[in-house]
Amino acid sequence: MLKFSAIPTLLAAGLLAGAACAAPAGAALPAQDPAQVADVVERFLAGQAGSYPGAAHIIVEAPRIDRQAACDQLQAFLPSGQRLRSRMTVGVRCMAPEAWTSYVQANLSIQGxxxxxxxxxxxxxxxxxxxxxxxxxDLLRLNGGVVFDPSQAIGYIAAQRIPAGGIVKSSALRNPDSIQRGQKVRTEARGPGFVATGEGQAMQGGAPGTQIQVKSSSGQIVSGTVLNSNTVQVMM
Known part of the structure; x- marks a missing residue:
């Protein structure tokens, strides 16, 4: 039979055991490994650089992780308004179990x-x-709109003078099937069982597939889609 005097001792032992079991729940989570953050940034930049026709070279600086908890789900992102460039900042946010955000510096070049x-x-x-x-x-050191593939230029018309040695940009080229502002165009309206054609003047320039406005021979302004270098399909 259990003696009454032993009960306080057993209660104390039970409380100590319960406290030992509960301690881990309140303990701090292990710290985030900076190498894991750097790896996430490197893989993110490699994916972003994949849109360029060249070989990416990436150097990620050691992340400054200041007691952030270990993360099960890291997500890299570019800060608002930033694009790929030679020297850049990449954000890394932890989605779980404890939310936090850090920023990492990286150097990037794309040889092509x-x-x-x-x-x-x-x-x-x-x-x-x-x-x-x-x-x-290094393609990142060039301004936007540079032609990386000759097929983006061959057969196109120079919209302005390009000097010898000048970088060929898409903004300096015109699609041969595009329409220029002020050009006389043929308008075409289609409906069930009929096609109506007319003439007009392009109020805007545009490549095939773009929407432009046309002033018809009657003086009416209509909108339509550029089909080729002299035809606009008018909206009904």
């Missing part, structure tokens, strides 16, 4: 080919492969 004019190209000239020379360099 771009194209320059090998002689003076005049406005209105149609480009051929013989007009272009390929050069290799």
């Amino acid at each position: 080919f771009y194209y320059v004019a090998n002689h003076n190209i005049q406005a209105g000239d149609t480009l051929t492969l013989s007009d272009l020379t390929g050069r290799e360099g």
Whole structure:
């Protein structure tokens, strides 16, 4: 039979055991491994660089992790308004179990080919492969709209003069099937069982598939889709 005097001892032992079991629940989570954060950033930048036709070289600086808890779900992102560039900041947020956000510095270069004019190209000239020379360099150090693939330029019309050695940009080229502002165009309206055609003047320029406004021969302003270099399909 259990003696009454032993009960306090057993109660004390039970309380100590319960406290030992409960302690881990309130203990701090293990710290986040900086190497894991750096790996997430590197893989994220490699994926972003995949849209460029070149080889990416990525150097991620050691993340400054300040007692952040270990994360089960890390997610990298670019801060608002930032695009890929040679020196950049990448954000890393922890989604679970404890939310936190950190920022990591990285250096990025993408070595690939771009194209320059090998002689003076005049406005209105149609480009051929013989007009272009390929050069290799860091694509991120170039301004936007640079032609990386000759197929993006061959057959296109120079919208402005491109000097010898000048970088060929898409903004300096015009699709041969595009319509220019002020150009006389043929309008075409289609409906069930009929096609109505007319003439007008383009109030805007546009490549095939874009929406432009046309002033009809009657003076009415209508909207339509560019089909080719002289035809606009008018909306009914």
